[in-house]
Amino acid sequence: MTDYDAYVDIELGDKTLSKRVVRTLNQLSSNPTASISSACNDPHQAKAVYRLLSNKKFTAEAVVDVSHNETMRRIAESEVRVVLMPQDTTTLNYSGLKNTKGLGNTNDNKSSLGILLHSSIAVSEDGQTFGLLSEKAWVRLPEEYGKKEKRKQAPIEEKESNKWLETMDKVKVPEGLEHVHFIHVCDREGDIYELFAKAQLEGISYLCRRVQNRTIINNNDEELAINKYLDSLPVAGKILIEVPRDSHTKREARTASVEIKFGTVLVKKPANLKKTETMPMSVEVSLVSAKEINAPDGEEPICWQLITNDKVESFEDAVTCVKRYTQRWKVEVFHHVLKSGCAIEKLQESTTEKLIKLIAIYSVIALQIMILTYLGRTNPDGSCEIFFEAGEWKILYKVVKKTKSVPEDPPSIREAVFMIARLGGFLGRRSDGPPGVVTIWRGLTKLYSIIDAATYLS
Numbered sequence: 001m002t003d004y005d006a007y008v009d010i011e012l013g014d015k016t017l018s019k020r021v022v023r024t025l026n027q028l029s030s031n032p033t034a035s036i037s038s039a040c041n042d043p044h045q046a047k048a049v050y051r052l053l054s055n056k057k058f059t060a061e062a063v064v065d066v067s068h069n070e071t072m073r074r075i076a077e078s079e080v081r082v083v084l085m086p087q088d089t090t091t092l093n094y095s096g097l098k099n100t101k102g103l104g105n106t107n108d109n110k111s112s113l114g115i116l117l118h119s120s121i122a123v124s125e126d127g128q129t130f131g132l133l134s135e136k137a138w139v140r141l142p143e144e145y146g147k148k149e150k151r152k153q154a155p156i157e158e159k160e161s162n163k164w165l166e167t168m169d170k171v172k173v174p175e176g177l178e179h180v181h182f183i184h185v186c187d188r189e190g191d192i193y194e195l196f197a198k199a200q201l202e203g204i205s206y207l208c209r210r211v212q213n214r215t216i217i218n219n220n221d222e223e224l225a226i227n228k229y230l231d232s233l234p235v236a237g238k239i240l241i242e243v244p245r246d247s248h249t250k251r252e253a254r255t256a257s258v259e260i261k262f263g264t265v266l267v268k269k270p271a272n273l274k275k276t277e278t279m280p281m282s283v284e285v286s287l288v289s290a291k292e293i294n295a296p297d298g299e300e301p302i303c304w305q306l307i308t309n310d311k312v313e314s315f316e317d318a319v320t321c322v323k324r325y326t327q328r329w330k331v332e333v334f335h336h337v338l339k340s341g342c343a344i345e346k347l348q349e350s351t352t353e354k355l356i357k358l359i360a361i362y363s364v365i366a367l368q369i370m371i372l373t374y375l376g377r378t379n380p381d382g383s384c385e386i387f388f389e390a391g392e393w394k395i396l397y398k399v400v401k402k403t404k405s406v407p408e409d410p411p412s413i414r415e416a417v418f419m420i421a422r423l424g425g426f427l428g429r430r431s432d433g434p435p436g437v438v439t440i441w442r443g444l445t446k447l448y449s450i451i452d453a454a455t456y457l458s
Helices: 005-009 015-029 036-040 043-054 060-078 148-152 162-170 193-202 226-232 315-341 352-378 390-401 413-423 437-457
Strands: 082-093 114-124 129-138 181-186 205-209 215-217 223-225 237-243 254-268 282-292 303-308
Touching: 005 015, 005 060, 015 036, 015 043, 015 352, 036 043, 043 352, 060 114, 060 129, 060 352, 082 162, 082 315, 114 162, 114 315, 114 352, 129 162, 129 315, 129 352, 162 181, 162 193, 181 315, 193 205, 193 282, 205 315, 215 226, 223 226, 226 254, 226 282, 237 315, 254 315, 282 315, 303 315, 315 352, 315 437, 352 413, 352 437, 390 413, 390 437, 413 437
Parallel strands: 082 181, 181 205
Antiparallel strands: 082 114, 114 129, 205 303, 215 223, 215 254, 237 254, 254 282, 282 303
């Protein structure tokens, strides 16, 4: 894979160091689940990677900054008009690294050690992945253990929930993309009045799943709870939606029939924020409810209640919001690829700082795998040399086709993706659908193992 050249412009103040970053990305992406030593296949190269991680000039933030810029470049080239930016937090378990300095607690168990990771990626409405926009990794300090109730009373700047607002600040839209409608997409953790207020004041769009039963003011100037208001709304219509797999609830993907309701209200400022003078006393939002009817036996019915500051004035607008929300799971897929495809929870380093640097590197690699997967669906006729060098796709072709000859012209992206998927165990039956990211990373890992072997045999 050759799409790491842009990282030579990473701002480290050292061109030699920048070139090492590019080489490290290429080396580790050749076998994402392997150890650094195995992926580099050379002790001297492995030592160079470890020296990079120890270098104070090299930071995770610098890697993410380049990724942000590359993501925006891909968006500009795609000519899409709407970009969704799902955010999510995941826990990285490093409980086995007792001697690693700087790890913190990840839950109520004092023996749990790890890192918390909050990521934001960019995807189109049809699921094309553009890349990583922002990422924050942190640890919970030992002295904060058992102070959950105290943290609830702290200002937003002192809470972990401030990560949602920080992401809004980090995602900067460059000149030339003012025509693109960017929307932050959050799960229930993002149901924060401070987020709604910030978005209203700064003109930022969001789409969030509701969890708080807030006090609202309806069109008749009546105060009531959101739950009561949504119950009173008439059903605007029914649609079929593709419900993604949910790793948290173990829900499998399925098609669901849902009833749609929608309305526009004012959300009142919560009582605990009354003294915060910089926040408005209310914010205008649109509410959309998507409730499943005739759910399969044994399955909990889908019930999404969404809040957005985009205008929802018709049934079609409400349906658009629901369909956009289904793309939120792409960020969970990203974290799954990061953990399973890149095995980042198996990393072993002496300090948390080095682990966080490696997480940033593997985040770029995981997104490349996702980009390739979705590019095979959204731009199937493009040349596979967008992602593969000539020597790489030729070996892929020979191995999968079981032939010694190759075509003069490179295969299309679709053809290359299906060949990689076959290496990853994809059978290609009519009922299988297109190959997914897990199959792709398995196939890529096998391909680069073959390429490495071919290098030593040539």
